[in-house]
Each structure stands twice: as C-alpha cells, then as structure tokens.
Amino acid sequence: MREFFRDLWRILWADKSALTGAVLIVCYVLVAIFGPLFVHLSSFGHQSAAYLTPSWHHPLGTDSLGQGIATELIVGTRPIMEVGLLAAIITTFVGVAIGLLTGYLGGWVDIVAMRIVDIALTIPGLPLIIVIAAVIHSSNPFVLAAILSVTGWAGLARAVRSQAISLRTIDFMAAARIQGLPLRNIVGRQLLPNVGPYVAIHFLLGITGAIYAEVGLFLLGVAPLSGTNWGIMINLAMSQGALYTTKSMLYLLCPMAAIVILQVAFVFFSRALDSLFNPRLRVQ
C-alpha cells in the first residue's frame, strides 16, 4: 500500500497536469464538505443589490436577486458532487458485479446478461435519462443518481467480463476452484483485485459522465429547479436573459467555469492513474 502511494506521488510529480488535476479535485471536495459551514445564502434577496460588479463583499458580483455569485457557487458544489459520486458508485458496483459474475459463471446467465448489456449500450442514454426524469420528476439525490446510472453500467460490465474470462484460465483461478472456495471468495478475493485498476479509472470517468448528464437535466429544466447548484444557476441566468445583456455575464460564466475546471481535473487525474496501473505506458 505504501509503495502504491509512493508510485502515485512519483507519477503525479512527473506529470504536472495530472498533479494539477489531483489538487483541484481535493479543493472541490473540501469546498463541497466544508463550504456550506462558512457561507450562507439569504433566503430573500435585495432587489437593490442586483447585478453588482465584483467587490470585496461579493468577489464575483451578484445575480438578479442580489445574492453573491461566489456564495452560490460554493453552496452549489455539494449537490453536484454528491449526485455525481453516488451515480458513479451505483454504475461501478452494478457494472463490476455483473461483469465478474457473467465472466466467471458463463452459460445462460452470461447469454441473458450480455443481451441486456447490448440493449443498454445501444439505447442513447441521455434521451432515456431525460424521459425517465420527466416521468418520475424527483429532486431526491438518491433517485437522481439512480436515474443517471440507468445505462452507464453496461460498458463497464462488458469490459470487466472480458477481463474475467481471460483471468478464468490462469493458474491461481484453477487453484482456487480445486480448493473448493465459495463463489463469494473467488469473485471478491481472486477476480476483483485483478480488474481493480480498470475499475478505478472508470469510476473517475463515471463521475464526469454523471455530472455532465446531471447539469444537463437542470439546464433543460427537466429535473425540478429547487435549491442551488451550478446547473440551476446557468438555467436561471439564461432564462433571466443573461444571453442578451452583458450585465450578468459573470452569473452565466462562473458556474460554467466551475464545471469545466472540475471535468478537466478529473480527466487529467484519471490519465495519471492510467499510467500508474499500466506498466507499458509507464516505461516511456
């Protein structure tokens, strides 16, 4: 374990863009956890304070209701990160479980599961998510995360399955079978550690995918617009005419910048993980 972290640190230090990504992710996580303790949104705005230019009190100016944009950005971090993380956990768990079981068991379980995977991979995910979100119409983070994961697990399941199939013939698996270990042990103790690296990278990219779709739902107004998060901020900015006046440029662009920086940070950090786990890339 200590060796793992030493390797990780060495690769991050060598690849400055990945290091930047890692630092940014840590910052976002800290803001999501501790941010709401330090800043508060007033429940009713002051019309007189609308569209102020940046000042000491409001570092990024104010919106049409007179609330500080910086404050809203901080408060809006938690809901976005929360749902993104939950959705990634669901997709990773389902994908890995189905992939390992079908790859190891084979037979009719495999055939049926792979038909379902084919369907989930073919149906365009975003329209399906929009339709389900429109029918269910909930702002509960758990429900939202479950909706966002409706097709995301399929790609991971297929990749994990093909790795499990190639692992099945390796000696230590035969040894485990001969010892008569239970299925739980074989799948959890023997197979899982070997697909771990791929799963870790998929987990990070799963978060970016979920955030993409989640912000999209709020932008389109399909998910209920209650509370404060970046998607709702952009939606409100656009519906209040931010596109047609330059006054509220910051209100429109700040949440967009927050999303882009987070997504880019995740992608750059996942590249570092890729070279950590993939020795062929590491040698160069």
Next chain:
Amino acid sequence: MISYVGKRVATAVFIIFVVVSLSFFMVRLMPGNVMEFLENQLARQGDLTTQQIQQQVNAIYGVLPSAPVWRQYLEYIGHICQGNFGTSISHPGQSVAHIIANALPWTIFSVGVSLIVSFVVGIAVGTVMAAAQASRFTKFITLVVSFLSAVPNYLIAILLIYFLTDTHRLFPQGGAYEAGVPIGWNLPFLSSVVRHSVLPIASYAIVGFGGWALQMKGSAISTLGAEYVRVAEARGLGRRRIMQSYVGRNSLLPQVTLLALSLGFMFGGSVFIEQFFNYPGIGYYLISAVNSRDYSLMMGCFVLITVSVVFSNLIVDLLYPLIDPRIARPSVGRKGRPSAPREIEEQPAPVGGTMA
C-alpha cells in the same frame, strides 16, 4: 455472410421491440400514471361522459384505458408497427408521426454532417500526431484536445450563442432557416439553412474531434510498431506510402467500430444543442414535449431517436465487412482451417461519456 447479416438484423429488431415496450410501460405503469392524469383532467372539465373521455384518451395514446393491460400493450405495438404514434397534446390536431417526420431530417442532417466533420478532422489530426510523436506540436495539441474532450457540449453551445450571435451577431440566433424565405431547392433557402447550421454543427464538432484524434493517435502508434510496417520500411517504401496504405488503413479499423457507438452519444447531445439553438429537430421536440407534459410526443421522439441510432449501427455493421473482410468470413487467410468467428465487439468501452 448471410448468417452475419441475419444476426445483425435480428439484434436490431429485438432492440427496437424492447425500446417500444419500455416506452409503453413507462407511460402506463410509472408512478403518477399519465393516462389516469389525463382521464382525471378531462373528467374535471365536466360535460363529458365516461365514454367520451375514453375516446379522447384513445385518440391521444392510441389505447383504451379501460381494457386490460396486456390488450393495451398489443394494441400499442400494433399501432407503432403501422407508424401511428397517437396525437400530440401540445400541438393540437397534429399527429405525432407528422411532427416527427418533419423534425427527423433536421436532426439527421446536423448530426450526420457534424459526425463526418469531427471524424475527418480528428483522424487527420491524430495521424499527424502519431507521425510526429515527440514534436512540440503534438504535445500542445494533446493538451488542447484532452481539455476540449472534457468540456460538455452544451457549454460550448452556450458560449457560441453568447459570443457569436448576441454580442457580435455574426450568425443568426436560432431556427433552421430564416422566416419568409421560400422553402425549396433555391439558393436563398439553402444558404440560409447553411448559415443557421454552422453553429450547431460547430458545437458538436469542437467537442467531438478531440476524441477521434486521441483514439487515432493511440491506434496509429500501436500499428507503427507492427512487424509488417518494419518490413515495409526495410523494403525502402516511401514514408508517405507507409503512412497511408500500411498504417492509415489498418489503424482506421477500430475507429469504424467506434463510429457506431458515438452515434448514440451524438443523438443524445442533439437534445441540448437543438434546444439551445431552437433547431427544429427531434431533440428539440423531445424537450418541448417534456416541458408541456405531452407524453405521446415524448415517447414518439424517444422511440424514433433510438430507432435512428439502431438503424445507423446496423448500417455500420453491414458496411464493416467491406472494410475488413475478416469479420464476415473468419476463415479467409487461414486456408482450410475452420476457426471460431472473431467477435468485433470485444473492445474496451470508449473513454468518457459513459452516461450518455
């Protein structure tokens, strides 16, 4: 060959069947049943007999709410096979099929052109990157491209609208063509269509080409290490010849498979882009149906988007043997020795965009 084609067609038909069933059960069995909602709404308006209400619902969703569920399901499937998706609520008097038939060409046009643009640009950039791996150009482009591929396409669309249509008015604000131009194959109409489609296509392509470039770079680098390329070099063939016919063609194969997968992603993205540019395609109507709770139009759009994706996947699958004959006839090249058919799908899922 025939069994290859038959298998693909059967899979496609099966997926469409599943999606149609899904759309039925979503309307019929989800919490907050929309059919009952409509019945209650009509009942509250008064002066309608139960009979009339049933007929109204039947006209909109194409099934009788009083019939048993399995009966409704069969009727629904039967209607859809005949191309009857019911009537729209938010566009009174128009059938869903009619609205979709008008919208589909716009989506296919914009998505198709964007896919071709981003594919060609991405492949070209990726090949150059693979040919000059150590250059400063490649390092710079790699950074730019991985940055761009992490940016959501709807944010690019909003930025383009903000800076190019409002502040600077270089391009028209929305729609597919200018109002008042006679529709047909005349120059003013076509130029208006092109001018209106530049920004939507750009917002797909700016995000899309990076993925292709990175994939192509990786694929070309691994082909460059293959032995037949070293043999070609040893034979003294020109660098250009090697890059084009030895490396280029072979490293293009995986990209063609990805082409099919990325189509679904592009159709998904059309929801955002058409909404923001007011481009009257399927995605635009899907969102307007969601916002006005017009479920028959919504499900019609959803089914049609899926059918388009399945259909284009099928076309790619059927064209694939032309590019790589090994797929449909696995024994070619290994004379006399029968071997198990190679699955073309055993590839890792594309990076990014896992949800959509």
